[in-house]
Amino acid sequence: MSKSLLVEAPAVTCASPLTKEPLTVEQAERIATPLKALADPVRLRLLSLVASHADGEACVCHLNEAFELSQPTISHHLKVLHEAGLLERSKRGVWVYYRVNSDALEGLSTLLGKVSE
């Protein structure tokens, strides 16, 4: 119900929906979900923080320290990114680590790129 929408529906990203023929209502709604997750300054910084970490993985404890926002707020943003399929989550002991889902981002990238051809 809240898994990666882009990964679960590769047909949408592999086609060229923005150029050849207009998007259907369903396609537009599916694509809007990860874009909405991305369209927030805090979540963009979170994503870039995770992506720029040494091993592509970041502990929530470190992410919390990087912002002047409450812990629940960061937790909320991470949840939004995770449910949109942009971040993967793995728990080790008490700590939770997030890493970027490259496939999802790549799908969005090629989707937008199709328009410029």
Added chain:
Amino acid sequence: MSKSLLVEAPAVTCASPLTKEPLTVEQAERIATPLKALADPVRLRLLSLVASHADGEACVCHLNEAFELSQPTISHHLKVLHEAGLLERSKRGVWVYYRVNSDALEGLSTLLGKVSE
């Protein structure tokens, strides 16, 4: 004040902000603007409708007909896309035509693609 943010700040898109090093607050806010414009099902369909038109140009009158939404609502969405730099506007007589700004979309596309490298 409301021109294309990506085109006016190519440094942001040409660098690799999402991978190498975390985005600054200013960069994140600048990138969030066009992404917010894009992160709506109606606006995605509007953009794809314009992009898929024969000569890459679409009259507002045709766009209005394609949606079961009021004329002011479509006008609002077109304004958001235009102010985000994703659509260009040209008036001929009584009619207004929109066309996709490929540079802006390409900038966003490469920006997201940088993460997957």
Added chain:
DNA sequence: ATCAAAGATTGATATCCGTCGATATAAGGA
């Protein structure tokens, strides 16, 4: 068993945003 720390969840609040009806503006035609 108890405690402390990490992270998620809940409930509340304030702001943002999508939508509409009504109205304004602008351009062409009679």
Added chain:
DNA sequence: TCCTTATATCGACGGATATCAATCTTTGAT
């Protein structure tokens, strides 16, 4: 000039969302 049509703007309403404090859950340590 007056009317009609195309598009934009305004003001209002309702739903979504970003944020916080408080609380809960889970895990490891003592």
